[in-house]
Amino acid sequence: MPQSPFANSAVSAPADRRSPWYAAGLAFVCLRCGRCCGGAPGYVWVSPQEAAAIATHLQMSPEDFRHRHLRRVGRRWSLLELANGDCEFLGRDADGKARCVIHPVRPRQCQTWPFWASNLRSRRLWEAAARVCPGIGQGAVHPLPVIEAALRGNERAALPF
DSSP, rough: OOOTTTTTTOOOSSSSSSTTTTOEEEEOOOOOOGGSSSSSSSOOOOHHHHHHHHHHTTTTOHHHHHHHHHEEEETTEEEOOOOOOOOTTTOOOOOOOOOTGGGGGHHHHHHHTOOOOOHSSSSHHHHHHHHOOOTEEEEEEEEOOHHHHHHHHHHHHTOOO
């Protein structure tokens, strides 16, 4: 029988009812498949501070970066995508592994994948994310404080995911 993708996840039942289902932590490692950075169209939300950091990293003015790499969506800004839905900053190495061209200054949304509220509302939603992301359930277990810090930061940034 094939091993569950969650075999390495420490997701035993929480000690009390107030603990989240993932209280024992969750396993995740980036396998550089690029699925989180491409495919179906979506949004990569960028704050003004993140946009400025990316512009500096790319040696561009913030205004030039905004005109060339961002789109307005309501009151927010999102990175542009290629016609196939891939983030325009998704690159590929010679071996086919994905890499983020702006990795050192990538937006919070990218930094905190897969520890988003939308993936953690239930074990079922986490397992659905794992069907897209082969790194979920693999690698080191991220403890509850790390997961909660990602969630709090995303909430403070008012990220809608």
